[in-house]
Structures are given as structure tokens and as C-alpha cells.
Amino acid sequence: MATFAVTYAYSDSTSAGRDTVRPAHVEFLKAQFDGGRLLKSGPFGPEESPGALLIIASDSKADVEALMDQDPFHQAGLIEERTVRQWNIFFGAEAPPVAVQPAAQSAAQN
Numbered sequence: 001m002a003t004f005a006v007t008y009a010y011s012d013s014t015s016a017g018r019d020t021v022r023p024a025h026v027e028f029l030k031a032q033f034d035g036g037r038l039l040k041s042g043p044f045g046p047e048e049s050p051g052a053l054l055i056i057a058s059d060s061k062a063d064v065e066a067l068m069d070q071d072p073f074h075q076a077g078l079i080e081e082r083t084v085r086q087w088n089i090f091f092g093a094e095a096p097p098v099a100v101q102p103a104a105q106s107a108a109q110n
Helices: 012-034 059-068 103-109
Strands: 002-009 037-044 051-058 081-086
Touching: 002 059, 012 037, 051 059, 059 081
Parallel strands: none
Antiparallel strands: 002 051, 002 081, 037 051
């Protein structure tokens, strides 16, 4: 199974539409996460152009594109630009995710 980086770019003019469709979009993404296909996702920071990054495990780019065509944001025409790129992970490919603990909690445990 390969890993793919999907980027979404949004237009400021679709902000209200995204707010309306967001619950269905989040439900779709949660289903992909729960099913193990969506590994990570989230919007870019407030100082960046509106958009998001999604990391997806799949067998092919075509499969990822077909999956992301089902995203309610895509179906509602709210994504200005979408890219799908295979991402060959070099560092961290074999390591499981590490839970980050707040500094105070980490210090208390030591």
C-alpha cells in the first residue's frame, strides 16, 4: 500500500458553503479515518491560504482520486484546486506515531 498527499485549496468565496457542508465533510473524513485509509488530515494555519492536507493510504492514485470525489466538499464544488501526489516517506516510514504529552504532564511522569 502506498501513501498519498492530497491538498485542497479553497476560495474565500466558498467560506459560507464550506461552513454549511462541513458536518458532512467531517463525517466522510471520519469514516475514512476509522477505516484506516485516512492517516492524517487538517486545515492549513490561519496565516496560510485556505486549504487542507490529507494523508491517505491506498493502492493507487486513481483510487485516491475516486475516493476524494466522494468528499462532500468536492461534490458541492467547494474545492478550488485539488492535488493528489504519491508520497514516498523516508523518515518515519516504519515508526508508529508518538503521542505528544504536555510538558507539565511529561515532567510529572519523570
